[in-house]
Amino acid sequence: MKNTVYGYIRVSTREQNEARQKIALRNFPVQEENIYMDKQSGKDFNRSAYRKLVRKMKKKDVLIIQSIDRLGRNYEEILEQWRILTREKQIDIVVLDMPLLDTRDKSRDLTGTFVADLVLQILSYVAQNERENIRKRQAEGIAAAKERGVHFGNPGRPVPESFETVVGKWRRKEIKISEALEELKIGRTYFFKYVKELGL
Numbered sequence: 001m002k003n004t005v006y007g008y009i010r011v012s013t014r015e016q017n018e019a020r021q022k023i024a025l026r027n028f029p030v031q032e033e034n035i036y037m038d039k040q041s042g043k044d045f046n047r048s049a050y051r052k053l054v055r056k057m058k059k060k061d062v063l064i065i066q067s068i069d070r071l072g073r074n075y076e077e078i079l080e081q082w083r084i085l086t087r088e089k090q091i092d093i094v095v096l097d098m099p100l101l102d103t104r105d106k107s108r109d110l111t112g113t114f115v116a117d118l119v120l121q122i123l124s125y126v127a128q129n130e131r132e133n134i135r136k137r138q139a140e141g142i143a144a145a146k147e148r149g150v151h152f153g154n155p156g157r158p159v160p161e162s163f164e165t166v167v168g169k170w171r172r173k174e175i176k177i178s179e180a181l182e183e184l185k186i187g188r189t190y191f192f193k194y195v196k197e198l199g200l
Helices: 019-027 046-056 073-090 111-147 164-169 178-185 188-197
Strands: 005-011 035-039 062-067 092-095
Touching: 005 019, 005 111, 019 035, 019 062, 019 164, 035 046, 111 164, 111 188, 164 178, 178 188
Parallel strands: 005 035, 005 062, 062 092
Antiparallel strands: none
16 A cells, blocks of 8 residues: 655644745645644644544655644654654654654664654753753843843733743744734733843
8 A cells, every 4th residue: 555645734823824834845745635734822732633634644654744843832742742653653754844854764774763763852852951041041131130120010920931932933033923922922012021121
């Protein structure tokens, strides 16, 4: 039986444009009818299209995604899904923007899968380290702001943990301001207030 190539797309909100991911998958190529898409948050894996895709895929099929974060925002969940897909379902995964994450390369025994798993472990470490660094930089930024006499107003509204990361994505034009506000769960006024007070 011929193996099937599938593609998966996730966009974080219903307003975000999925065209870039679609073009990348079509160019692989992935047939249009084999592309599955969810337009919702990646904070968990309760996504209808993703669940349907996982049920449909069979051993030796290939899953194409543009980037590893399309599987979700939590790297522990990504690692778990990677294990389920590659070990339990025994499918191959190709991450287009990171060639090392391609489990199809079996020319050197298990090297392809080993390298992909190793890269994922490194990504997980980097992600965890970055979260810790963000918390440290936020604490330092708040302390410096207080030394300058800045008052943060409502003490019941702390700076979101991912604030610096989201601001970086917004400044690089990877997301719109509306998407940044939705991800942080704060209003526009607080967003720009924190950007100014933290010197971002």
